[in-house]
Amino acid sequence: xxxxxxxxxxxxxxxxxxxxxxxxxxxxxxxxxxxxxxxxxxxxxxxxxxxxxxxxxxxxxxxxxxxxxxxxxxxxxxxxxxxxxxxxxxxxxxxxxxxxxxxxxxxxxxxxxxxxxxxxxxxxxxxxxxxxxxxxxxxxxxxxxxxxxxxxxxxxxxxxxxxxxxxxxxxxxxxxxxxxxxxxxxxxxxxxxxxxxxxxxxxxxxxxxxxxxxxxxxxxxxxxxxxxxxxxxxxxxxxxxxxxxxxxxxxxxxxxxxxxxxxxxxxxxxxxxxxxxxxxxxxxxxxxxxxxxxxxxxxxxxxxxxxxxxxxxxxxxxxxxxxxxxxxxxxxxxxxxxxxxxxxxxxxxxxxxxxxxxxxxxxxxxxxxxxxxxxxxxxxxxxxxxxxxxxxxxxxxxxxxxxxxxxxxxxxxxxxxxxxxxxxxxxxxxxxxxxxxxxxxxxxxxxxxxxxxxxxxxxxxxxxxxxxxxxxxxxxxxxxxxxxxxxxxxxxxxxxxxxxxxxxx
Amino acid sequence: xxxxxxxxxxxxxxxxxxxxxxxxxxxxxxxxxxxxxxxxxxxxxxxxxxxxxxxxxxxxxxxxxxxxxxxxxxxx
Numbered sequence: 001x002x003x004x005x006x007x008x009x010x011x012x013x014x015x016x017x018x019x020x021x022x023x024x025x026x027x028x029x030x031x032x033x034x035x036x037x038x039x040x041x042x043x044x045x046x047x048x049x050x051x052x053x054x055x056x057x058x059x060x061x062x063x064x065x066x067x068x069x070x071x072x073x074x075x076x077x078x079x080x081x082x083x084x085x086x087x088x089x090x091x092x093x094x095x096x097x098x099x100x101x102x103x104x105x106x107x108x109x110x111x112x113x114x115x116x117x118x119x120x121x122x123x124x125x126x127x128x129x130x131x132x133x134x135x136x137x138x139x140x141x142x143x144x145x146x147x148x149x150x151x152x153x154x155x156x157x158x159x160x161x162x163x164x165x166x167x168x169x170x171x172x173x174x175x176x177x178x179x180x181x182x183x184x185x186x187x188x189x190x191x192x193x194x195x196x197x198x199x200x201x202x203x204x205x206x207x208x209x210x211x212x213x214x215x216x217x218x219x220x221x222x223x224x225x226x227x228x229x230x231x232x233x234x235x236x237x238x239x240x241x242x243x244x245x246x247x248x249x250x251x252x253x254x255x256x257x258x259x260x261x262x263x264x265x266x267x268x269x270x271x272x273x274x275x276x277x278x279x280x281x282x283x284x285x286x287x288x289x290x291x292x293x294x295x296x297x298x299x300x301x302x303x304x305x306x307x308x309x310x311x312x313x314x315x316x317x318x319x320x321x322x323x324x325x326x327x328x329x330x331x332x333x334x335x336x337x338x339x340x341x342x343x344x345x346x347x348x349x350x351x352x353x354x355x356x357x358x359x360x361x362x363x364x365x366x367x368x369x370x371x372x373x374x375x376x377x378x379x380x381x382x383x384x385x386x387x388x389x390x391x392x393x394x395x396x397x398x399x400x401x402x403x404x405x406x407x408x409x410x411x412x413x414x415x416x417x418x419x420x421x422x423x424x425x426x427x428x429x430x431x432x433x434x435x436x437x438x439x440x441x442x443x444x445x446x447x448x449x450x451x452x453x454x455x456x457x458x459x460x461x462x463x464x465x466x467x468x469x470x471x472x473x474x475x476x477x478x479x480x481x482x483x484x485x486x487x488x489x490x491x492x493x494x495x496x497x498x499x500x501x502x503x504x505x
Numbered sequence: 506x507x508x509x510x511x512x513x514x515x516x517x518x519x520x521x522x523x524x525x526x527x528x529x530x531x532x533x534x535x536x537x538x539x540x541x542x543x544x545x546x547x548x549x550x551x552x553x554x555x556x557x558x559x560x561x562x563x564x565x566x567x568x569x570x571x572x573x574x575x576x577x578x579x580x581x
Binding site: 221222224225226227228229251254255256257260433453481482483485 | 515516529530532534535536537538539540541544545547548555556557559560561564
């Protein structure tokens, strides 16, 4: 196996009339989906290029997925561009990317015309109506190899210039095989997709679906505003597996929505992308005790995930969840400051090796060389590892614990402090809906920003004093009505760090 | 009603909530805005809004939100 299209074609042969994808307005069977993707691939093959970037600039929909797979049929790789992203930012990305073409639809066409690039602009509506050229597609496939690129996802770099992690077929295949094995994904799996397609988590949803002839329902974003409607939608479509960001799971928990609408079909709840607050997780577990809950961990640069933990014991509200152990066919190492493997219990940076690793950052050799380095434990032959920038250690049970981002570990009054530890203490308090802790180096101040009804600074101070030592107590508390979130739906710590003074009234 | 408009303006400055009558379809309020809005309303009007009332019909416009508030006040 060398190409993810083999997944799709095999499922299409076994289950031609089964529904592969749905969105709010429509649904499509495997047979029709494959036909559409082949039409788009044939249309794009007229470009006569291979292994080149083709950007897809459309609203999240079935058609968006057809465009992705169509690009793959053409022998190129797709680049997911959020249709809500400001034009300036897309143009910054395009300077690095130089896409050979952009696919958009009639709805986004006006905006797409404002983008600056030298390639061609194609309309989805034209591409989907092209004739399928089987001979051409076959010739393209014959030349493909498993280290050819499949897609690029741009993530915001700390410098503010987005970096495009590029992932090849082999990485996604290795990853998708692990997902199947770890969570028993098969043709009875019904996914409820929450994460945006420009976020690496959606890779699990999309490729596990086509690998296993499962069905994927794209849940309309606006339903997350209306918890009861959201849960009813999930039940109507008999969704049994979700892989969401913790912020989305917290919406349900904070509304206590499962008290009103149970989810009898749901049996797998996976989450990743940020730390899952244990209090809200316990709410979910108490309402769906028979479901499997798993904490997945990993960055875009290793396809999606490198370690996972299936919740198999009780956790108190102030106890962090482990990130567990490495996925099968993926290896993780904890490297200390001396570049050696950390001893049991010693902190170090989590590094990953294996086929999940991205091929690098597109057209950015400098950033690639900083994060993808020669395995320091292996001086004998070329072998790259990816440095995650996250600090971890093993607990007594041999499970990895996430400590904090390397950049979030601070020195304050001579003490080394993990901001994440302060967040865990605060978020376990009753009534706290969400919180984030940042460190202002210039003023040497720890700032806790929190959201929750009926709370004030004194309640927090009284609550955390039994949980964390004095020297870790924040110097400043800011109560906000609403935490800021970035485009991936995570709490926006970068924004908070630069702007906390403006929200402190 | 004026009080409600002030609350909404604070959550999303720059929107003319008197005129806007498709807050959800036009993506003016997202899931986190709704949470904040409901919390503020419950506080200000001393009512309880359960998830059962957090449905699109009640959040189309300032007017429909106000109707919800009035209904819940009368039920009390």
